[in-house]
Amino acid sequence: MTERLVPGDTAPAFTLPNATGGTTSLADFASEKTVVYFYPAASTPGCTKQACDFRDSLASLAGAGYQVVGISPDPVAKLKKFAQQEGLTFPLLADEDHAVAEAYAAWGEKKNYGKTYEGLIRSTIVVDGDGLVTLAQYNVRATGHVAKLRRDLEID
Template identity: 70%
Template sequence: MTDATSSRLQPGDVAPAFTLQDQDGRPVSLRDSAGKSTIVYFYPAASTPGCTTQACDFRDSLASLAGAGHVVLGISPDPIGKIIRFAQKEQLTFPLLSDEDHAVAQAYGAWGEKKNYGKVYEGLIRSTVVVGPDGRVVHALYNVKATGHVERLRRLLGVTD
């Protein structure tokens, strides 16, 4: 099993670079948002109740987050077809990226041991990393809850409507 806690990012770390495909078939890189604050959130599976709640909360907060200078990128280990259907069904207009080999999740410390109903397995750990305009980690939040997370993140970032 992978120990995600040993690879978790800390404020001040240089955020690992990545390029992944989004729901529109475009390659999206962290460097595309250089000079802006980027919220990189990792979610386990498209179209599940918690991930839908979280994605819709980001969708509904997108204007105020963008107005405060933040870009939102969602990353999951789902294949691109599942991400396309999820984005269309929920009308998600920010990039959702496919990380099928979970290499980016591993680099960000968002892949590792999970426990569910007594069963131990490897999987994606719901996490959010805020990368500053300089490419360094400002906040690294791991094992976050889907419900209420975006509101707590907005408060942490000082984003108001």
């Protein structure tokens, strides 16, 4: 497993297919602050709650100069349906081979109901306009995470 990112690290570059049929790269947000969040599965209760919290906070995040990008191991078709059902207007990216999640240390060992397995670790990485990590949060909770992130970033 890749070492977890810490503030000051260079954020790994990526280009992934998005829910609208194109591709999205970290470089598309060059010179902008970007919240890159990793979530396990579209249309599940926790991931839906988290995505809708980001959707509902987009105006305040954008007002503070932040863009939002969600990444999951789901296929594009599932992401497209998820975005349409929930009115999500920020990019949702398909990382089906979880290579980007691995590069961001958001893929690794998980434990659930006494079983150990490899999977996506719900994580949020904030990248500044120079491509450097300014905040890295791992094993975040779906509920309440966006409110905590806004507090951590000092966004009203």
